[in-house]
Amino acid sequence: MKTIYLDYAATTPVDPRVVETMLPYFSEHFGNPSSVHYFGQKADAALEGARQAVADVFQSKPDEIVFTSCGTESDNMALCGAARLARKERDADTLLITPLEHHAIEKTAEYLVEREGFKLQYIPVDSTGQVILPEFNKILSPKVAIVSVIYGNNEIGTLNPIPEIGRLCRGQGVLFHTDAVQAAGSCTIAVPEINADLISIGAHKFYGPKGIGALYIRDGIKIEGLLHGGPQEMDLRPGTQNVPLIVGLAKALTLAVEEREATSTGLISLRDKIIASVLEQIPNAALTGHPQQRLANHASFIFPGVNGNELVMLLDHAGFACSSGSACKTGNPEPSKILLSIGVSYQDASGSLRVTIGKHTTVAQVEAFLAVLPALVAKSRK
C-alpha cells in the first residue's frame, strides 16, 4: 500500500519542470557566477535571470531580492537586520511580533532580547489567530523597531490582514516584515499590494527545492547581513550562490503564480470538503484557525481527548501522512504554544491534527482519508 501524502505544509515534492530547469546548472553550466570568463558569465546570466523572475513576482526591482539558504535564514536576516538598523537610526528597541510566529521568527526575537537587549511585545490576536487591528494600532509607536507578522500560519492556516498592517506601520515610519514562507505559493506577495518592507520566502513550500530562500528588502533599507565574507548578493549574503537551487526557486515561484488561480479553486473545494466532513462526522471536533480566511490547502483541527502524536502514528499505519501541528515539533509532547495563544486549553491542545493538501492530492485520496479518520480518532480516544 502506498502512503498518501497530506502534509504539504511541511514540504512539497519538487515539480518535475523545476527539476528539469535546474539540471543543466549542476554539471554543464557549473561556473561560479563571480568569475569573469565564459563559465562564470553563463552562471551569472542564470542567476540574474532568476533574480529578475523573482522580482517580477514581487513587482520589485531585482536588486531588492537577496537569495538565502532557506526561509529560516531570510527570517533571521530580516529580523536581526531591521532591529539593529532601527536601533542605530531611530533609537527604537521594541520588537512587535504575534504569538503565532514560526520558530524562525520567535526564537530569533528571543535571541535579540537575551543577547542584544531588545524588548519584545506580542501583538494581540483573536481566537482565529488574526491580528486585531485596533489593538495593534494602539501599541504601534515610533519606539517599535520592527513589526513581524506571519502571512499564512503554518499550524492553523489563518491568513493575516497584511496590507492593513503594512499601512499602519508605514504611517508610523516603522519597518514591517512578513514571513510569507507558507503563503507565497498561494497568496500574492506583490509588494504594492501587501505593503511590506521585508518579505521572506522559501522554495520548498511551493514545489521548489529545499535549502533555498529569498528575502525582499525594500530599496533604501540598509540592513546588515548575518555572514561575513565576499561581496555576493549586494554585500548582504556572502558565499558563492547556489545557482541550480536559485534557478529552481525562480521557476517554482513563477509556476506557482501562473497556476495559482487554477490550483487554488480545486484546493479550496477539497479543503472545505475535509473541514465539513470532519466537523460533521467526529464528535466534539473543532476547526482551528479562521474558517474562511485561511490557506487554500490547509485544514487543522482539535479533537479533545486525543493525543495528536498518537493519532498521527495511527494514520501513518493506515497509510496517511499528516501532522500534529508543525513539522518542527514532531515528537515534542508539549502542546503547541500557537494553539494556547488562541485560547485552546492545555489539555485540548494536545489533540491537534493538521491536514494539508497539495496540487497532487485527488478527491479519491481525500475520500479514503475521510473514511478512516473517524474510527482512528475514536480508537485514540479510548
Ligand SMILES: *Cc1c(COP(=O)(O)O)cnc(C)c1O
Ligand atoms: C517552513 C517555514 C519556515 C522555515 O522555512 P525553511 O525554508 O524550512 O527554513 C518559516 N516560516 C514559515 C511560516 C514556514 O512555514
